[in-house]
Amino acid sequence: MVNRKLVKFLSLRYKILAAILIVLAGGLVLLPKYEKHEGISPEQLLSNAISPERYITTDELADRIINQDPSLLLIDVRDENAYKKYSLPSAVNIPLKKILEDDSESYLNQDEFDVILFSNDNFHSDQAWLLCNRIDYKNLYVLKGGINKWFNTIINPKKPTENMASxxxxxxxxxxxASMHFGVAYPKKVHKQPVIIKKASVAKTSTAIVPKKIIPKKKKKKMPTEGGC
Structure with a gap:
């Protein structure tokens, strides 16, 4: 009975999040910042927003990091304080409120890399994805479940019970x-001892962490506004 209630609760939560995404996507169309000819159509934005392909799982990301995939560019959209406490390896900090600033474009508007946006869960990273997708930035993905999911699956994975499948x-x-690769030490005898997590070294400023050479993409020329004499 408890499991059924939990499943219903989670199902309702994701439906609410999906509804919020659709509302946000529709609202972005009306933002005055964008001229009529800029960005993608509302229909395309909604189609992109509901596509599961825009997500990357923690297992997929861990595998790509461990294998030193050169095409990854990790963007932490949380605030600076959260970023300094813990972040993913070589991640660049661009808080959500700075996503549309000119200094952020060279990181987010990329043809060379797969840009992975992440936050504590999906909420802020989904918003960042929508803002960037609206103005037609390519190769954007969201880490499904964010840092919380990363801890529960990669850093501190739960051991399956005996009745589970192989x-x-x-x-x-x-x-x-994977957790051992990222610095987790498992005690040999005392199984109830807490897992020790090494703190990742983080630079003082976001611009100091550059995992690879970033090739800025040339800005598109803005179309002249309609009307006038």
């Missing part, structure tokens, strides 16, 4: 190996 144990083994 693939659950295989996945746990992969996640445990």
């Amino acid at each position: 693939n659950a144990f295989e996945l746990y083994s992969l996640r445990k190996a």
Whole structure:
């Protein structure tokens, strides 16, 4: 009974989040910042917003980081204080409120990299994705579940019970190996001892962390506004 209630609650939560995304996508169309000829159409924006392909899972991201995928560019859209406490390896901090600033464009408007946006969960990273997608930035993805999901699956994976399928144990083994790669030390005898997590070194400013050479994309010329004499 408890599990059914939990499933219903989570289902309702995701439906609410989906509704919020649609409302936000519709509202972005009316923002005065964008001229009539800029960005993608509202129909395309909504189609992109509901596509599951815009998400990347924590397992997929961990695999790409461990294998040193050169096409990754991680963008932490949380505030600076949260970023300094903990962030993903080599992530650049661009808070949500600064997403549309000119200094952020060279990171977000990319043809060279897959830009992965993340926050504590999906809420702020989804907003950042919508803002960037509205003005037709390419290769944008959201880390599904954000930092919270990262901790629960990669940093501190839950050991499956004996009655679970064999693939659950295989996945746990992969996640445990990944957690060790990211600095987690497992005690050999005392299994109830808390997992020790090494703090990631973080630079004082966001611009100091540059994981790779960023190639700024040339800005598109703005179309002249309609009307006038």
